[in-house]
Amino acid sequence: MSLSPLRLRLLVASLLTVSILGALDHTIVATSLATVAGELGALEQMGWVVVGYTLASTVLLPVLGKVGDLVGPRLVFLASLVVFLVASLACGFAQDMTQLVIARVAQGMSSAGLHLMSQTIVAHVTTPRDRPKYMSIIGAAFPIAILVGPVLGGAITDYWGWPWVFWINLPFGLAALALAAFAIPHIEPGARRRFDVAGSIVFTLSFVALVLAVTWIGDPAAVTAALVAFVLAAIGFAAFFAIELRVPEPIVPLRWFADRTVAAGVALSAIIGVGLFSVTAYLPTYFQMAYRTTATVSGLVPIATVFGMLVSNLATGWLVSRTGHYRVYPIAGTALGAVGLLAMALLPVGTPLWVPMAVMAVVGIGTGAFMSLVVAVVQGAVPRSETGTITATVNLVRQFGSTVATAVIGGVIGVGVAAALPAGLDASTLTPQLVQQSTPTVQAEVAQLYGGLFVPVFLALAVTYALGIVAAVLLPAGQLSDELEPAAEPTEPTTDPASEPLTA
Structure with a gap:
């Protein structure tokens, strides 16, 4: 699908803005984490603000990748951006750690869609020769976020208060949404196919068990629980690979390996x-x-x-x-x-x-x-x-x-x-x-x-x-x-x- 040079530039600007917001949301929170936990009175649950985000953004990758192929990446991208902005608003208004973690999980889920669909859209609108150039621009979001995220998060927390660590996404996200709605073309989805429900569920449960296992293994009081989680994860991933080898439309296409x-x-x-x-x-x-x-x-x-x-x-x-x-x-x-x-x-x-x-x-x-x-x-x-x-x-x-x-x-x-x-x-x-x-x-x-x-x-x-x-x-x-x-x-x-x- 060929785009005019102006529309392609607007598209890349929108995708880069959203990618930076998604990447920043992972690094900018780190500096303000102690302040957030202290004000919400839940220091012992502090780690879940990060773990919940990371876990949600990872387990949904194969699911959203397949959904993007079935319904088109434009719809998944725009829906993910709307959810990301609503979740950012909810994070800032959270009154306790439970509310914040739930909102962060929603942020992580939508962030996966933004990151993944940005790369997918670039693949659809560029030739293989031009793709590395635009993919590297989108990929610059991650190192930029690492460089500026901690400093930016600390400054916002000190001068505006920790809710603005999340609310800062809103003006930039809304501008990117307006650009994206115009610049992202309709990309014809693939033929209607059966979705791999069993593979999605088994993968999600297995990955959650693995993350819990590696989170608990360092705690002497939770070693038994960690070992049980490791066993469940191993069984789950074995079942997942068996499913992926048999279903006609797997979420992880092993045949391509x-x-x-x-x-x-x-x-x-x-x-x-x-x-x-x-x-x-x-x-x-x-x-x-x-x-x-x-x-x-x-x-x-x-x-x-x-x-x-x-x-x-x-x-x-x-x-x-x-x-x-x-x-x-x-x-x-x-x-x-x-x-x-x-x-x-x-x-x-x-x-x-x-x-x-x-x-x-x-x-x-x-x-x-x-x-x-x-x-x-x-x-x-x-x-x-x-x-x-x-x-x-x-x-x-x-x-x-x-x-x-x-x-x-x-x-x-x-x-x-x-x-x-x-x-x-x-x-x-x-x-x-x-x-x-x-x-x-x-x-x-x-x-x-x-x-x-x-x-x-x-x-x-x-x-x-x-x-x-x-x-x-x-x-x-x-x-x-x-x-x-x-x-x-x-x-x-x-x-x-x-x-x-x-x-x-």
Whole structure:
């Protein structure tokens, strides 16, 4: 579907605005969380404000991807935006934590639709050649949100009050809604097909059980419940895969994994979640404890990482759209990530801070080189009638990998600190401020402890990126097509489409 240049610009502006709002809603709340919990008198339930949002936005990805293919992405996008704005209003008016969590769940559900349909709409209105450029613009929302979200959230909370953390979405969201209603064209949905109700229910229950398990596993009082949840999740996912192999219209199309482009692209997307997204949350703690920096200074390393990701993401999208060649960027990107994380494992504690900043910036540059690109490439490997479904699958594995890897890293750090902490310090009450007030000997022991704990973490993530090099090499070589036409349905696994141009 071809759009005029003006309408395409308005469309991209609308999608970018909404994507930034959805991404900001995940990062902007973090700074105000303690204030919100304190004023609502429910500090022990604080984590559910984040968990509820993340859980809802993840479990609905495959469901909304299939719905978008069945009824058209325009309807799902506009409906999601309306729900997002209503939920934002409800968050600000919440009188207790229960109301806030319910509204946040609604926000998370609608955020999934906004993020997913933005990518799906771009796929429908652009050629495979132009798609990486526009996909990288939409994909810039995530690093922008990480860079400005915490500062913006703190400023709004301090000067306007925490409800405005949510209400700030309304003016920008309404403007984006007006633009989207005009700019998003009607996209003909696929033929009416049977919806995979059983797969949707089983997947949702299984993922909820998994998230509860990884949330509870760090609490000694909830270990039994966590193990039960892990077992239920394992049984549920086994049943889910059995269902998906049998139903005619699965929400996760496993048959497409026989295509080399899809399989390699999905693997690369998972590596981003496991290899980088999982560790960024722990970097400030690592530098506060191991390098004995302040909280403000410790944030410089993740900022350098995300800035590198942002620049690389935009540059790669522009370059691929100019040349049509894409395979070199995932290969180079995963190699940079592996080398950078290996260097982090080898860096001695106490190295000048600019060194790990530069190293993690390299990891960010490597990740940004294929972060949005793999979505565009995979979309071009399937028929247009399944664009939403395959886009959801790519995003789902990234979220899934990030969720599981984050829990594993958190568990490794928690167990390691509790087992080797110097006498006189309690792991349950350990803070950077407490360590900095201790004797130089204790500070040195804690720094050595954290430095030692993160070495295997960085090594494992380096290995993850090294596996990504293999996945990137397996991507078929070729050139993205300039033509906007559907790809053919494969009747059997792809043998070697290396010389075939990708189409959408």
